Structure formats: structure tokens, C-alpha cells
Amino acid sequence: MKKIDNNLQAFIMIRFYLIDDHPAIRKGMQSMIQTIPEFRFAGEAGSAEEALPHFSSEKIDLLISDMMLPVNNGLFVLSKIKEIQPETKTVFYSMLKDWDIVKQAFLMGANGYLAKTADFDYIRKSLKEITEGKKVFPEEILSILPGEEWDDTASLIQILSKREKEVLQLIAKGKMNREIAEVLEISVRTVESHRSSLLEKLKLENAASLIRVAAKLYG
Missing domain, CATH: 3.40.50.2300 (Response regulator)
Structure with a gap:
């Protein structure tokens, strides 16, 4: 053998x-x-x-x-x-x-x-x-x-679109929806849509958890 x-x-x-x-x-x-x-x-x-x-x-x-x-x-x-x-x-x-x-x-x-x-x-x-x-x-x-818990996060980050990653990075900088919209030259409603998508894709429950994850990843 x-x-x-x-x-x-x-x-x-x-x-x-x-x-x-x-x-x-x-x-x-x-x-x-x-x-x-x-x-x-x-x-x-x-x-x-x-x-x-x-x-x-x-x-x-x-x-x-x-x-x-x-x-x-x-x-x-x-x-x-x-x-x-x-x-x-x-x-x-x-x-x-x-x-x-x-x-x-x-x-x-x-x-x-x-x-x-x-x-x-x-x-x-x-x-x-x-x-x-x-x-x-x-x-x-x-x-x-x-720890290994970030392996799952790394996998999830890979499924985000380029625009979703940009929104997440701006959230990490403490930007509000209106400010994000101005920086990316999109509407506030579009920013809100991206935030909802981020919550779903990253399997997060609320805006506070999204802010924490954004800060951890890009802060």
C-alpha cells in the first residue's frame, strides 16, 4: 500500500x-x-x-x-x-x-x-x-x-458586490446614509437598499451589528 x-x-x-x-x-x-x-x-x-x-x-x-x-x-x-x-x-x-x-x-x-x-x-x-x-x-x-470565527466572515465578504463593499467601508468610517449617498453619488434609497442587502448577506440582525462588523473589518 x-x-x-x-x-x-x-x-x-x-x-x-x-x-x-x-x-x-x-x-x-x-x-x-x-x-x-x-x-x-x-x-x-x-x-x-x-x-x-x-x-x-x-x-x-x-x-x-x-x-x-x-x-x-x-x-x-x-x-x-x-x-x-x-x-x-x-x-x-x-x-x-x-x-x-x-x-x-x-x-x-x-x-x-x-x-x-x-x-x-x-x-x-x-x-x-x-x-x-x-x-x-x-x-x-x-x-x-x-480565532477561527473570522473564516466564515471572510467567506461572506467574498460574495458582496463592489458597491456593497464600498458602502460597508463608509459605514466603518461612521458615515450616515446621506453622507454615503453623497460620496458614492447615489440616492439615499439606494444606500438603504445596499444596507438591507448587507444585513442579509452577512447574516446580521440589525444596524448596530452591521456597524460593529464594518468597524472590525475596515476600521
Whole structure:
């Protein structure tokens, strides 16, 4: 039986794709990750705009991307990947220490965040854990979002429309319906409709709970 398991293991292949605007970093990461037996290089790009067409035509198991990219950042990439290939696992590999952005990536469904200063043994271990379904984030993020209850919230956030997310972010800033309507250039009635939809999609009971969740996510 052990021999059969070993033979099956040999057929496991994890196709990974790299996005970073520095070619040298991409090449270094490619060489490093390809030393992991089951990982196979699927492609690379220097920007989100260059990368996204590949995800429409090829199956990618793991995306490794810098957070700060030309034109659109990693959060934009993550949102698009969730639409095109929701099963793709996304890992950010960056020097950025803006924990608010990292927290947002976590809540949007990212699978990991690795510092570019991390040693290879840690990267290797982390990538393998991520492909097995685990999430790997810095302690700073885990302390902000303790426990597993936020996994459900992260899943729910992914089903919100772009406009609903904008309304939720403005609620987190303490904006009232009239102010939200002015910022987004929509009617107050439309804002009220979005709030009702948010309550339903996030499975919340009232406006007070919506404010608390908004503050926790974006405050």
C-alpha cells in the first residue's frame, strides 16, 4: 500500500504563477520554489494586467504575488482571481508591513502572507502548508483577528458586490446614509437598499451589528 501511495504522490503537481514587477525577484523565487519536487512553474508577470489573461486560459493552483504592483495592487489581483479561478490559492510575498492591508487580504480570502526577508526553509514549509489548505499569516494579523470565527466572515465578504463593499467601508468610517449617498453619488434609497442587502448577506440582525462588523473589518 505504501508503494501505491508513493506512486500517487509522484503524480501530484502544483502549478504556481508569479507576479512581481522586479524580474530578478521573479527569477529568484522561480528557482527557489522549483526545488520543491511537486511544484511546477506555470508562468510569470510584472503586473496584474499582464497576468490576469493567463488565469482565464490556464489552470493555476497557486499564485504568489507582490502586494505593491504597478497600476493595481495585490488586493485587486486577489479579487479578480476569486472571480476567474476561485479555487486558486493566493499568497502575497512582500516587504509591506501595512497590517490594515494585510488584514483586508486575509478577509478577502488570501491564503498566506510571507515576508521577502523570510528564509527558504520557512517559505518551503509555508507554501506546502498553504497548498494543503492551511492559512499562513504573520502573528500581527492573527492577533488582530483571533480565532477561527473570522473564516466564515471572510467567506461572506467574498460574495458582496463592489458597491456593497464600498458602502460597508463608509459605514466603518461612521458615515450616515446621506453622507454615503453623497460620496458614492447615489440616492439615499439606494444606500438603504445596499444596507438591507448587507444585513442579509452577512447574516446580521440589525444596524448596530452591521456597524460593529464594518468597524472590525475596515476600521
